[in-house]
Amino acid sequence: MTVPALEACHLKLVWEDLAVAEDISLHVDEGEIVCLVGRSGCGKTTLFHALAGLEKPAEGTVLLHGENITGVPGRVSYMLQKDLLLPSRTILGNAMLPLILRGIDRDEARARARDLFATFGLSGTEDLWPSQLSGGMRQRAALLRTYLMDNDVVLLDEPFSALDAITRVELRRWFAGMARELGLSALVITHDIDEAVDLGSRIYLLDGNPMQGSVSHLIAEAPVDAQDRGAAKAAVGALLGLA
Amino acid sequence: MHPSHKKRVVPAVAVASLLVMWQAACLFGLIPAFMLPSPLNVMAALLGDAPLIASHTLTTLAEAAIGLAIGVVLGFALAVLMERFETFYLAVQPLITLSQTVPTIAIAPLLVLWLGYGILPKIVLIVLTTFFPVAVSLADGFRSVDRDIVDLMRTMNASDLQIFRYAKLPAAAEQFFSGLKISATYAIVSAVIAEWLGGASGLGVYMTRVRKSFSYDKMFASIAVISALSLALMKLVGLLEHICIPWKQIERIES
Numbered sequence: 001m002t003v004p005a006l007e008a009c010h011l012k013l014v015w016e017d018l019a020v021a022e023d024i025s026l027h028v029d030e031g032e033i034v035c036l037v038g039r040s041g042c043g044k045t046t047l048f049h050a051l052a053g054l055e056k057p058a059e060g061t062v063l064l065h066g067e068n069i070t071g072v073p074g075r076v077s078y079m080l081q082k083d084l085l086l087p088s089r090t091i092l093g094n095a096m097l098p099l100i101l102r103g104i105d106r107d108e109a110r111a112r113a114r115d116l117f118a119t120f121g122l123s124g125t126e127d128l129w130p131s132q133l134s135g136g137m138r139q140r141a142a143l144l145r146t147y148l149m150d151n152d153v154v155l156l157d158e159p160f161s162a163l164d165a166i167t168r169v170e171l172r173r174w175f176a177g178m179a180r181e182l183g184l185s186a187l188v189i190t191h192d193i194d195e196a197v198d199l200g201s202r203i204y205l206l207d208g209n210p211m212q213g214s215v216s217h218l219i220a221e222a223p224v225d226a227q228d229r230g231a232a233k234a235a236v237g238a239l240l241g242l243a
Numbered sequence: 244m245h246p247s248h249k250k251r252v253v254p255a256v257a258v259a260s261l262l263v264m265w266q267a268a269c270l271f272g273l274i275p276a277f278m279l280p281s282p283l284n285v286m287a288a289l290l291g292d293a294p295l296i297a298s299h300t301l302t303t304l305a306e307a308a309i310g311l312a313i314g315v316v317l318g319f320a321l322a323v324l325m326e327r328f329e330t331f332y333l334a335v336q337p338l339i340t341l342s343q344t345v346p347t348i349a350i351a352p353l354l355v356l357w358l359g360y361g362i363l364p365k366i367v368l369i370v371l372t373t374f375f376p377v378a379v380s381l382a383d384g385f386r387s388v389d390r391d392i393v394d395l396m397r398t399m400n401a402s403d404l405q406i407f408r409y410a411k412l413p414a415a416a417e418q419f420f421s422g423l424k425i426s427a428t429y430a431i432v433s434a435v436i437a438e439w440l441g442g443a444s445g446l447g448v449y450m451t452r453v454r455k456s457f458s459y460d461k462m463f464a465s466i467a468v469i470s471a472l473s474l475a476l477m478k479l480v481g482l483l484e485h486i487c488i489p490w491k492q493i494e495r496i497e498s
């Protein structure tokens with residue numbers, strides 16, 4: 001039996017005193033892209049904070065290739081809901097930040113980051129400030145920075161949400177190809193069911209409304225048949241009561 | 244008119260017309276000349292006494308520079324401690340605010356009594372007035388950092404020092420320079436106030452001397468110099484800001 005790249009076992013999540021989600025178990029296999037969908041406020045970001053080790057879950061464990069990393073930050077790469085580029089650093093400066101923070105020599109960090117600008121469709125933006133980039137370019141820069149955190153498991157919180165429909169489809173196709181090429185395992189939050197069936201090989205559905213006192217649970221895990229994405233979309237829609 | 248020209252021309256014209264009106268008022272004898280000298284008289288006094296005024300100005304500038312430098316360093320240190328230790332922040336915040344309600348003019352004589360007529364009471368007064376805007380603007384600036392950026396940096400295994408250097412310090416830069424501009428003008432004013440109360444040299448000393456001989460024109464000349472010094476210092480800080488936070492320039496142009 002192969003060990004999943006990332007596995008969550010029976011997580012219970014609280015935010016301040018609010019019980020947000022309970023009994024969350026999920027896994028992402030090596031080289032797999034999995035999507036997580038759910039209504040606004042159901043606790044997706046809270047779950048990612050726990051998986052990334054920023055917040056210790058009230059109960060349960062997080063395993064990375066079988067190793068317990070519960071509450072330990074820095075082991076999986078995490079791209080937060082906003083692009084969060086540092087306004088005080090150029091795009092190159094932002095991209096190389098994870099390398100600098102690890103104590104890698106500046107010249108070496110610069111060279112490594114620079115080499116990836118073409119791959120991430122960012123050529124020519126090296127010396128610009130974040131405010132000079134379009135939303136799509138900023139997302140790409142944030143993705144590059146996330147990639148340079150050098151973990152094989154990445155968590156992406158609505159990575160394409162700030163984009164228009166066309167750029168969004170383009171960027172996620174590009175991302176899927178690149179993730180395959182680089183051998184990443186990814187868990188991606190999205191609000192968009194089209195995006196989920198397009199990107200994921202499986203989809204987790206988180207449902208509940210913690211603010212109204214109903215704790216969220218994973219209500220289903222839907223495999224996506226690459227030959228019949230329409231069926232997967234209909235199934236997910238039905239589960240969320242959208243049909 | 245192009246908006247960017249308008250921004251320069253309108254204030255310049257306003258200042259110029261005020262000067263012209265003042266000159267006219269003096270010319271037509273609306274105000275007795277011995278009470279309010281005309282701008283041209285002031286200019287003449289300034290030129291006539293230029294070498295003396297220059298040497299006094301140098302003293303005042305030196306005091307202001309030393310005091311401001313110490314004030315900025317202290318303000319910075321205080322802000323870092325406030326950032327680092329929540330309890331310290333809560334304890335110190337009201338104390339600094341309280342200390343600022345004590346007017347400079349009221350403590351200056353005390354400082355002279357305690358510390359004499361040398362440069363020390365001047366420096367102490369300047370430090371007391373300049374550290375506050377720096378400390379408060381920096382402390383607020385550090386706190387203005389986006390929580391999510393701190394979280395993001397934690398997922399990159401950043402140390403507290405790295406989070407400070409790469410996220411909090413740049414986040415505070417703009418507010419720091421606003422604070423520094425205020426401190427720079429306080430530095431000059433405090434130096435002059437301290438000099439009024441005694442000393443061998445400085446613009447404040449010069450003012451008290453010419454006051455004794457009722458030389459209104461020379462008094463106005465020194466006021467003009469003090470104004471010009473404050474303005475120049477603010478410009479200098481603006482220039483420094485321009486160099487230190489280039490990204491803000493770009494953001495302003497973009498928006």
Ligand SMILES: Nc1ncnc2c1ncn2[C@@H]1O[C@H](COP(=O)(O)OP(=O)(O)OP(=O)(O)O)[C@@H](O)[C@H]1O
Nearest residue numbers: 015020038039040041042043044045046047210211
């Ligand atoms: N930093 C926070 N500030 C305010 N509320 C929070 C915060 N973190 C969690 N919560 C609460 O926890 C619950 C889950 O929030 P979370 O941000 O995880 O939802 P989400 O599924 O990511 O929503 P969205 O799709 O809108 O991003 C919400 O009910 C919210 O009130």
Ligand SMILES: [Mg+2]
Nearest residue numbers: 044045046081
């Ligand atoms: Mg969220």
